[in-house]
Amino acid sequence: MTPLSPAEASAFGKVGVLFGGRSAEREISIMSGHGVLQALKSRGVDAHAFDPGQRTLAELAAENFDRVFIALHGRFGEDGSLQGALEQLGIPYTGSGVMACAIGMDKVYTKLIWLMKGLPTPKYAVLDKSTDLARVVADLGLPLIVKPPHEGSTIGITKVGAGCDLQAAYDVAAQFDDVVLAEEFVTGREFTVAVLGKGASARALPVVEIVAPAGNYDYQAKYFTDDTQYFCPAELNADTRAEMERIAVEAYRALDCEGWGRIDVLLRASDNKQFLLEVNTSPGMTTHSLVPMAARAVGISYEDLCLEILRSASLKMSKGRG
Numbered sequence: 001m002t003p004l005s006p007a008e009a010s011a012f013g014k015v016g017v018l019f020g021g022r023s024a025e026r027e028i029s030i031m032s033g034h035g036v037l038q039a040l041k042s043r044g045v046d047a048h049a050f051d052p053g054q055r056t057l058a059e060l061a062a063e064n065f066d067r068v069f070i071a072l073h074g075r076f077g078e079d080g081s082l083q084g085a086l087e088q089l090g091i092p093y094t095g096s097g098v099m100a101c102a103i104g105m106d107k108v109y110t111k112l113i114w115l116m117k118g119l120p121t122p123k124y125a126v127l128d129k130s131t132d133l134a135r136v137v138a139d140l141g142l143p144l145i146v147k148p149p150h151e152g153s154t155i156g157i158t159k160v161g162a163g164c165d166l167q168a169a170y171d172v173a174a175q176f177d178d179v180v181l182a183e184e185f186v187t188g189r190e191f192t193v194a195v196l197g198k199g200a201s202a203r204a205l206p207v208v209e210i211v212a213p214a215g216n217y218d219y220q221a222k223y224f225t226d227d228t229q230y231f232c233p234a235e236l237n238a239d240t241r242a243e244m245e246r247i248a249v250e251a252y253r254a255l256d257c258e259g260w261g262r263i264d265v266l267l268r269a270s271d272n273k274q275f276l277l278e279v280n281t282s283p284g285m286t287t288h289s290l291v292p293m294a295a296r297a298v299g300i301s302y303e304d305l306c307l308e309i310l311r312s313a314s315l316k317m318s319k320g321r322g
Contacts, residue, residue, distance in 0.1 A: 002043075004307075009044035012310060013066025016091075018082070020051035023074030024155050024176070032285035033071040039306040040069070052077065057085055067092040067313040069306070070282055075150065078282040079105035087317045094309050095259040096281045097316030104255050104281040107149040107181050114276055117254045119247055121276045122266070127170055127180040136182055137163040143185040144169075148176035159185065188269040191234055193248035194283070194291040196308065198258030204245035205294035209234035230290070232297045240267070244274055251276050259312045262291055 003009070017040065019033020020026055033049065040047035050060060052072070068086065070093055072078060080102030086093045096104065103109045111121050125136045127146075137144070146169035147157040156176045158169035166182075173180040190212075194205040211229040236244065248263040257279065264277040283291045285306075295305040 004044045006044070009046070012045050014064060015040060015045055015047045015310065016050045016060070016063060016065035016068040017047055017071055018050050018052055018068050018077070019071040020053045021072040021074070021077040022053045023072070023076055023078075024151060025073035026053060028284055028286060029071060029073045029077065031287075032073070032289070035285050035287070035302070036069055036071050036306050039303040040310065043303055043307060045307075045310070052082065057089070060085075060091075061089050065091055067094075067310065069094045069310050069313070071285055073280075073282055073284065075105070078280075079150070083316075087315055090315065092313040092315050094313045096255075096257045096261065100256045100258070101281050104257065104261075104279045105150055107147070107278055108179070110255065110279060113254055114251055117250065119251055119254065119276055120274060122186050123184045125182045127182055128178070133166045133170070134163065137166060140182060140184045145183045145185050146170060146173050147181050147183070148173045149179065149181045151176050186266045186268050186275050189267045191244060191265045191267060192290050192294075193245060193263045193265060194294040195249055195252045195257070195261050195263065196259075198312075199253065202249050202252055202258075204249050205291070206233040206297040207236065207241055207244055208232040208290050208294055209236075210290075228288075230293060232293050236267075240272065240274075247274060247276060251279060255279060257281055258316070260291065260309050 017033050017037045019029045021029055037047055037049055050063065068091055070077065072082065076082060078101055080098040083093060083098045083101050087098065103113065108126055111124060114121050123140055125140060127136065142161060142163065144160040145157065146160055156173045158172055160166050160169045170180050190210045192208050192210065195202055196205065197203055209231040213227045244265055248265060251263050252261050262280040262283040266275045266277060268275065283289065285292060292302050292305055
């Protein structure tokens, strides 16, 4: 592994790696952040850990970082709130801007924009305490997937196979959100597509297929088990692969994402129709994470991936965008 030249390393200035935070995904963020921190240091970057879950914005400002790498997941790190603070402080940051992060963190608004853009996503309903759950079952059919719209890493998610179980699934998800998302369950294969760059230059990395034990790609399967299988590049015919990469990049652009992100896609078994599930604007960077896996498939090391993402750090709102 070759460190950057002193001039190349100094061009980044003093770098903060933000990880930990206060979300339900804190544990995973710490794993991601430690990986990024060590990768940047190994290349000679003046990188420092900063945990917004334990330190204040005033302390962040006092560090005089020239740019920061956001390795936070979930609320208060991936939802636009931190991005807004960094804009106010004038600290360039990795990933998408305020609006893209806020919308991407909300699965309902993400779906609305994708549908307006003509992009495919499973049918859904938004549930609250007054919702007629029997009507939801009649409209969407069974099984259903029930989840909190503002959480990631499959937190609070339940597969509902019988109408009588919908209330219990709602109660689980409602612990995390004021409203709950119910989606039709699409039977098929699960994929994810990492995207780097922004606008017309955004590009997809090789598609990854995820095969979890018993088809259950939950929190444990994502981060802590070796039983989940990953295939990268995924075994798909050329046309299907090209279409999956196309809709993933279009989905990314539709939300005005930049820097990097990851789009989850389902391929329905009955007719090979593709459905967009969600976007991650600050994906995992752990040993089990999928963006580094996709990068390796095209010869981009973990360290080089971190450097590419760090180079893209910027302030967005000064450009009239957020």
